Amino acid sequence: MLQYFLKRLLSLGLSLVAASVVIFLALEVVPGDPASYMLGLNAQEDTLAALRQELGLGGSLFERYATWAGGLLVGDFGTSYTYRTPVAGMIADRLWVSLPLALYALVLSTLIAFPAGIWAASRRGSHADGAVMGVTQLGIAIPNFWFAMLMVLVFAINLRWFSAGGFPGWDAGFFVALKALTLPAIALALPQASILTRVMRSSLLDTLGEDFIRTARAKGLSKGQALWRHAVRNALIPVLTILGLQFSFLLAGAIIIENVFFLPGLGRLVFQSISARDLIVVESVVMLLVFAVIVVNFTVDMAYAWVDPRLRRRR
Amino acid sequence: MRLRKFGLGLVSALALAASMGVAHAKSDIVVAMQLEPPHLDPTGAAAGAIDSVLYSNVFEGLTRFGPDGSVNPGLAESWEISEDGKTYTFKLHEGVKFHDGSDLTADDVKFSLDRARADDSQNAQKALFTGIETVEVVDPLTVKVTLKEPNGSFLFNMAWGDAVIVAPESIGDIKSKPIGTGAFKFTNWVQGDRIDLEKNADYWGEPAKLDKVTFKFISDPTAAFAAVMAEDVNAFVGFPAPENLPQFEADSRFQVLVGSTEGETILAANNKLPPLDNIKVREAIAHAVDRQAIIDGAMFGYGTPIGTHFAPHSPDYVDLTANSQYDPELAKKLLAEAGYAEGFTTTLKLPPPSYARRGGEIIAAQLRAVGIETEISNLEWAQWLEQVFKGKDFGLTIVSHTEPMDIGIYARPDYYFQYDNADFQKLFADLTAEDDPEKRSVLLKQAQEMISKDYVNTYLFQLAFPTIADAKIKGLWENQPTQATDLTAVYWED
């Protein structure tokens, strides 16, 4: 088990390095000099040079990467070109919106998907099953930002139950903040919940076809007992994979949704930075999101080992 | 506001009404605007967003603009002008303190003006100061400014946001911690979200009525609409989505102020780039464009058609829209004469505001109708500054020039649209030297006609400046003589 853990940890490290190189190179080829953006239209050459030095824009490609990556390790994401403040600070603030949002959505989709999926699978072929499948089909097909727009129209502008967007901050009180995140979280969760439901269902159906379910029935377990005691946990394995993938989709989806609800999150930060050509921020945020995705997938692998004893010893 | 949110939480009209009552018994205000300042030094960048937040709230100049665009005494309570019109002696108010507690003295004024006109100055409106010969400190409360030539608009120039008086010791981190003499103090800036100001208790003049001011930056028009509707903000100055104004007007919770601005919105042409260097081509474009359609389509009717680069509400304005009546046939004819019977293709680069993005789509369609194809590219401001304003790499672009009395830009051949006309430069030189109002007025009219006849750019409309505010807020500026959100006189009425 420990060996397995260490191996996955190592591969995690390698992936991170690779990712950072890709991101760095991608944004290195950007035309235009950040320093001149920062100092505006009529800046002096010498001041520019000084600023470039300060921003670590001098030196060879490798040196620049080294400074950047080295900084990341110690939590120094560099200085924003436009705001002239440490990127780390800006990201930290945004993280307190984006992360809770993604988690909120993840929780929502899981809370919907698991019962719905199990319910549908246990009543396969029934009208209930058909209904669930139909709804999930819609849920997958609906563009979540459009759904978000409709929700704003109904719940914020017409009914005025929720504020149409914005984020009061956690200091405004937990529930106030949570309320502000509710519509976005729903918009984010809807497609993921639908996908998850379908995966849960089909995975369960596959498991229910396994020999050991027949064995269990032969022992005298009722259909329901067989389902709960033997099928569900086995069915979780593929579901975990999807959950892992979904987190990355949630983070990505947040980029759009945060812009629909103008939440001061990472997604919005990315867009502001792109408009301002504040590439070091883009660089860092992308890196952070990728880091999150990789770490989550790592956690999922660990979760496998927890669910599946075959993985604990093997490898 | 917090309370109100709770009220909404348990959906009950009663809670709503009650909490709204609560919400209004207060002296703080949340004002939203679209653009966030890149930094907070009004004397160090072109970005108007800086003035929108700081002008006269935090920073003040020797003179200041009134809501109607008139030039009034600012930090200088009075001044004398020598006969030759070259020497201005300003008398400063007594007991003016910077927010850091230090007194405002003539030295600060000298420092500010010298800094602005220095060679390495980063002041975006350096032209305002180039006429200054010397700045001398007579005594702690008296400054003498000597000009190279008489300049009729010097007092006007001194009212600009770029000419505010700053404290030498604060220059170091002025970009993030501005220290001025205004009725409000800067307290906090959450980048990408908001800037907080608080009342300056020991203000030298009429103290502000509000204790706390929060500027929120909401770039997305939808978000803006939603934010106002949901009353997340008390006021939105320069509301970006004109199509929503009728709804607000219909809603008793809000007041809608549609003011004029100094923003001449033009379809700028690159006068050095063929075929746009051909006056006939530019004239053709001017006739191909239907102003009213753009005002209706892009601004939903808000905006005054203009025929030259001058604000219609100015007494010296001449209505020259006749020079460029909408006439596609004439446009086709002119193109043919210019040798472009088959039309041609050029670029149309659009900055973010909706007047540009929407106007762009309409203009593209109108130009296509006379055979001119345009390749539209939507640019972010930074890119626009880089490519169009700085790089002059464009065919056509749509932009609103919000600086007051900025016809002078036509005298600068290196300006992005690169209009290089010796006659006009001469005319403008005379204008600058002239200080007799009548003569100035004449010259100004000539200038307007000249650029209109040269079809330098296609003059579309004067940008309307919609402000939506809670019906109970009083004292907001309606018009925008300069880019400013002067809150010194704003208060809640209950």
Next chain:
Amino acid sequence: MSLLFHSRTLLPGAVLTLLFTAAALISLVWVPYDTTVVDIANRMKPPSWLHPFGTDQFGRDILSMIMVGARTSIAVALVAVGIGMAVGVPLGLAAAARKGGLMDEIIMRANDLVFAFPSLLIAVMITAVFGASALNAIIAIGIFNIPVFARLTRGAALSLWNREYILAARVAGKGSARISLEHILPNVANLLIVQGTIQFSLGILAEAGLSYVGLGAQPPTASWGRMLADSQTMISLAPHLALFPGLAILLTVLGLNLLGDGLRDSLDPKLRRART
């Protein structure tokens, strides 16, 4: 045709998909109204006989806009899927042919890496670097599709490599490249088709999302995503502006998904058995 009846979803899926493909194709030769002509006089007109879906903020016919938009969406998604298959499938086959080999490792690690970048993130980076355009949207979605197909192909191919007919082919002296082409590819084709439709629908969603945030197709190219973005501020005064493009996306994606499920049920005997 008979396979139409293996599944309940196939027929509606096919119909919807055909509908929008047809709309896109027809728009090449004919649209009710020219979408490049603005007509401010009757802008934001609600649906009527003249304009079944109404007109937009510039008085353009929304039906026509949607037809042209279908072209953009379908083109972008289709090319993106094409990229994904063209690159991903060969990689997957190669990886499977040398399972556990260095080739396999490199390909799979590379895939993991790309998988770590949600498609939107790729798009964001690309636009940050090269600016927004339909082409960049295609590239972004395409890149994201590569590992999807690579993994799918590899997984399916691996199970096939254990079949005895592959062994027989090797006994007949055939090399792995030839075997991959003659034996593996035809037998994974079904899976690829099914996944293709799914990725196609995801592509349409992604394109819509990107255009919505302005990272996709630029004006005057009509695009459903941008139609939604433009209509957003007017949603409360002219809901039909947002309604129809949204429905268009919804129905197209729905159609493709149904088609995909239907194809899977009909083409994959294993799953067909599972259903009965």
Next chain:
Amino acid sequence: MSRSETGLLSIQDLSLSIHGLPILKNVSMDVAPGRILGVIGESGSGKSITAFSVLQLLPGGASCTGSITLSGKDILSLSEAELCGLRGRDVGMVFQEPMTALNPLKTIGDQVAETILIHERVSKAEAMVRAADALRRAELPQERFPLSRYPHELSGGQRQRVVIAMAIALRPKLLIADEPTTALDVTTQAQILDLLKRLVAEGGMGLVLISHDLAVVADLADDLVIMRQGEVVESGPAKALFGNLQHPYSRALLEASAHVPERRQEVLDLPLLQVREVVRDYTGHTHGWWGKTTQFRAVDGVSFEIRKGESLGLVGESGCGKSTLTRAILGLEEVQGGEILFDGLPVFTHHHANQIVRRRMQVVFQDPYGSFNPRWKVDRLITEPFHLLANPPKGAERDRAIAEALESVGLSAADAQKYIHEFSGGQRQRIAIARALIIKPDLIILDEAVSALDVSVRAQVLDLLADLAGRFGLTYLFISHDLSVVRSITDRVLVMKSGKIVEEGPTNTVFDRPSHPYTQQLVAAAPVLPAGIA
């Protein structure tokens, strides 16, 4: 309980149809306590479905008529709840596939204890104690197999014992074993069969033993039922029944399972294939490229010869390395040591398989379903080996070759245009043979070539092979785990165990007087029909 002494399980005129499609027709059989009923039939005979109908674990849409009485209770009239109470308590069941019959995520202890917890209100702890006891009776003593073991940590035989333990945990009156040993090696099979026998003897429970293998049932069963296409063709006490089988089918079945094809073909005394000191190692990557590599020696210094025209058997249980050896001989994988010469030529010359040699060897695999590309027509399938030829026949010549190959295996030239799914298992093996024949090889390697076939079909294929050997002067390397088959068709036999050849000699000698203990074990384990019959 009145009828309990007369019979434990009694099935009368049971007919069963699924979605209206008749599967069973008037099936009747009885099991008395302490007796073993052997149910014999080929695939599709309905023997398994009969078993499941006793537990009423039937696929959706199944409907039964007739009667199933278990110690007086009429099963068909019981509610689902009552059935649940009965399954596992009164009737235990053992399945064919031990590898998949257990929940991979639960310990064997839990899974056995579950049977108890389901039916009796006892504490988890007590249930575990009794589970341990059940496992012990199934010969998995707790000392060596703690309850905390997971299925994947056990071998197939051991898992089957766990399944048995679950079935007998509550000492049911009736145990149903559906092909309990088919998936297992001979030696393991013997052990499991002994176990079942013992459990019946000591528990006085009735056992229904379902199998396709006449021999397996023959040693064990007290009574026999022979089924075919959903009908009982013959039934009665085993001894008596074997004495005089009435129904032609059962006769044929018996004949087939003891079938020895007649072979006339002279063996030349010159070696066709020489295997010298062959060593084959596998290096497995534990995980990723940085994973520790593990060395595993699959073939360990194997040497033997096959003479022209000879039929050599290679016997061994799964994992003994026979398949690896096959691949090495076919030149699919290079060996780490020793050499393989075909007619004096090396099979592998500097890291490449020797085409000249390959042309003269072909192979027939076990799985009649997996060994053809489903998307190809027969003609393309069987001409695939042409790829080995420098200039393969084209056009009419090709058609002739195809026709010839097909006809020589008893199919028609017309079959060339069909897809593989249009053929039965037996026909497919014939096609596989045709594919091997088409380039006229000298050596054909038969890798478990008949193991997946029903006995009657198997007999026919064996005849075909024998006949072909005569007609084309073929040499066979016949690889199988089934001793009886090997015995019936080979001249000499090699016995392989964990990568080594442990015994070699003329087939009859080796089987009648095995010298190596392992061989003795194998021979002893191999189920044989009672002497005197057949």
